[in-house]
Amino acid sequence: MAALGWQGWLSIALVVLCFVLFLRTRIAPDIVTSGALTLLLVTGVLTVEEALAGFSNPGGITVAVLYVVVSGLTETGAVGWLGQALLGRPRSEQDARLRLMLPAAGLSAFLNNTPVVAIFIPAVLDWAKRHRLSLSRLLLPLSYASIAGGTCTLIGTSTNLVVDGMYTARTGGEGLGLLELAWIGLPVVAVVIVYLQLFASRLLPARQTATDSFADVRSYTAEMLVPEGSPLAGKRIEAAGLRQLPGLYLVEIERAGQAMPAVSSQAVLRGGDRLVFAGMLDSVMDLQRMRGLRPATDQVFKLGGKRRDRCFVEAVLSNKSPLVGRSVREGRFRARYNAAIIALSRGGERVQRKIGDIVLAAGDTLLLETHPEFVLQQRNAKDFLVVAQLGDDHPPAHERAPVAVAIVAAMVVSVAVGLFSMLEAALLAAGAMVLTRCTPGRVARRSPDWQVLVVIATSLGIGAALEKTGAAGVLAGSLIGLAQGMPWLSLALVFAAAAVLTALATNNVAAVLVFPIAMDAAQLMDVSPIPFMVAVMIAASAAFATPIGYQTNLMVFSVGGYRFADFLRIGIPLTLLVGAITVLLTPLIWPF
Incomplete structure (x- = not known):
């Protein structure tokens, strides 16, 4: 040397x-x-x-x-x-x-x-x-x-x-x-x-990773629906992955107007089942992203625009809100705020009622599906104490999942047979993801680490x-x-x-x-x-x-x-x- x-x-x-x-x-x-x-x-x-x-x-x-x-x-x-x-x-x-x-x-x-x-x-x-x-x-x-x-x-x-x-x-x-x-x-x-x-x-x-270090101690109540034709229909609860989410508990299944409490992990899901969950925020959010489930409230589908253009927001009701003392169903929340309540937490505890029947109280934390404009409009309003968007989380476009998988498969095959270099195939696949709206442009720009x-x-x-x-x-x-x-x-x-x-x-x-x-x-x-x-x-x-x-x-x-x-x-x-x-x-x- x-x-x-x-x-x-x-x-x-x-x-x-x-x-x-x-x-x-x-x-x-x-x-x-x-x-x-x-x-x-x-x-x-x-x-x-x-x-x-x-x-x-x-x-x-x-x-x-x-x-x-x-x-x-x-x-x-x-x-x-x-x-x-x-x-x-x-x-x-x-x-x-x-x-x-x-x-x-x-x-x-x-x-x-x-x-x-x-x-x-x-x-x-x-x-x-x-x-x-x-x-x-x-x-x-x-x-x-x-x-x-x-x-x-x-x-x-x-x-x-x-x-x-x-x-x-x-x-x-x-x-x-x-x-x-x-x-x-x-x-x-x-x-x-x-x-x-x-x-x-x-x-x-x-x-633990940095995000794992902060545990959410609040317990939310959420209702999800297994729609007719869902890929989860015919599967057992455990096989569908509904027992594996941390900090989440399947309280009951409502089927044909009949409640089924103490649900066994071997129970078979059917189209039309309404599932009542209780658990931590992250797992409730995972439910919103799960293929084969959708929020049980029809209010979500009455909101304007595409679901992928919406966001998830946490809002805490103030004592001045006109909704206090009214049930979720009676309060006509969607018509008033152009937002739908998909989960609710009260004092960190689970509320032992279906979401539509819950009588709202000051201090209730609501998980909402809405548009980004809601945050700007309600941030300083007297109806809510706190309004916060949950990062860039939004409902996934499940209907485009086959397209995304096909694009990745085409990228892999084209490289394997020598048609394109890895860089060329990746560039074409990235462009295809944006053009087919599998990923929005704003998400694509923020995705690289x-x-x-x-x-x-x-x-x-x-x-x-x-x-x-x-x-x-x-x-x-x-x-x-x-x-x-x-x-x-x-x-x-x-x-x-x-x-x-x-x-x-x-x-x-x-x-x-x-x-x-x-x-x-x-x-x-x-x-x-x-x-x-x-x-x-x-x-x-x-x-x-x-x-x-x-x-x-x-x-x-x-x-x-x-x-x-x-x-x-x-x-x-x-x-x-x-x-x-x-x-x-x-x-x-x-x-x-």
């Missing part, structure tokens, strides 16, 4: 500083990586073009566009349907992880794992909530399984294609076949899944500095120089060099830097270069130890409430295991 100039030493020092800040502080990752990139720019290590190149990187842009695609699944309620169809009903946390990892790994073998994870994340959020599962013990295994699945085929990840292309260009020989990597990829997938099944519960804490995108872009810039200054090459060369002509040890050190650089920079940067060193090592020892090429492919994808090494790790980082140390604790042993399997099996499959 003596040949390094001050630029190389500065690049290494900034990478180390980033790691220390990730581990020891709560500073947001995008702030840390942006600060490091700024220093590399102002010190002249990187030009403006080099520093900002990450912001135009196709991979990062693809991630941004995929957020828009996924918003179409969320806005139409298709996410919940996909979650139930693909993931089913888990019996335990271990069963849930297995149900999640197997399809993620299988799909990632033939598709870019970034869209696989992007589509799975919202489905897993909904699925975990319904089945009371810890997100922090699911999302990281999702990312790891998708990474492992990408090692099974030549098209599973861009890294495999890059390395195979460099090999054919250098040697003039044939590269690997489409499925040839499965000989090593399938054992890697097996090791990853078994390791996570055995140790994820111990190494990953059941950590800018923190994730900034970390991806700035991390690419830091990786470029390691490459430009020669620091990455020196680090890799120093490791491989320790082998002293022994093929097995050389192979192990090639894997180590690529894995370390992947953790520090990105997978493609690591592959490009280590590949020529690996080929030279094979040539000097007069052995076959294929085991070394395969080792670079696997190692450059074995980005388990840090969140910045792979895009899918960054995508689950904040959503799962993870810390940098979580990746180190579970990822370093996994990287060592995958390395051992690769070094042991590769020369047996492709002899030296």
Whole structure:
């Protein structure tokens, strides 16, 4: 490393500083990586073009566009349907992880794992909530399984294609076949899944995300209707997912004018059933988004405009409201306010009556479906003490769910058959989601997670500095120089060099830097270069130890409430295991 100039030493020092800040502080990752990139720019290590190149990187842009695609699944309620169809009903946390990892790994073998994870994340959020599962013990295994699945085929990840292309260009020989990597990829997938099944519960804490930390102690009463022809008709209560929502209790079913209290989880739903629920706000809101249910009050459908253009609002009745002392039915709430009451809470307790029969009292908290204008009109009115819109929540357009699923399927198939690149297909799918009104333009604009995108872009810039200054090459060369002509040890050190650089920079940067060193090592020892090429492919994808090494790790980082140390604790042993399997099996499959 003596040949390094001050630029190389500065690049290494900034990478180390980033790691220390990730581990020891709560500073947001995008702030840390942006600060490091700024220093590399102002010190002249990187030009403006080099520093900002990450912001135009196709991979990062693809991630941004995929957020828009996924918003179409969320806005139409298709996410919940996909979650139930693909993931089913888990019996335990271990069963849930297995149900999640197997399809993620299988799909990632033939598709870019970034869209696989992007589509799975919202489905897993909904699925975990319904089945009371810890997100922090699911999302990281999702990312790891998708990474492992990408090692099974030549098209599973861009890294495999890059390395195979460099090999054919250098040697003039044939590269690997489409499925040839499965000989090593399938054992890697097996090791990853078994390791996570055995140790994820111990190494990953059941950590709450920021939104989980604030429990809603209020109990609302809500009524929902199972309309004729509903997909829930004919299903048992439990199978329909009405027993899994946290903090929600199905009080009774009204069928043909007869009340059925103490409802069994095995009771079968029928079209026309009116369901009375009691529970916390978040779960009551989930009911409003559930496919196959609609608010029992007809007032919702007498409001003007489309349901997707409405919003949900909480309003607290004042003692000056003309509705106090009148029942909901008598008060003609919709005619007076152009809003419909869909749930009610009184003093944090459940009201033991149907919503239409409840006599309103001062201090009652009403959950309303209305238009955004209601908030502006009633915010300072004497009828209400508090009026607050619930974020950007609004009723989903369930009728467009098949269209959204078809758009995603077309995107996946077009990439799989080579018709479009991932970026091209994602852009077309995002445009189709907006044009078919699966997602409104205002939602599409807000859907990207800018923190994730900034970390991806700035991390690419830091990786470029390691490459430009020669620091990455020196680090890799120093490791491989320790082998002293022994093929097995050389192979192990090639894997180590690529894995370390992947953790520090990105997978493609690591592959490009280590590949020529690996080929030279094979040539000097007069052995076959294929085991070394395969080792670079696997190692450059074995980005388990840090969140910045792979895009899918960054995508689950904040959503799962993870810390940098979580990746180190579970990822370093996994990287060592995958390395051992690769070094042991590769020369047996492709002899030296």
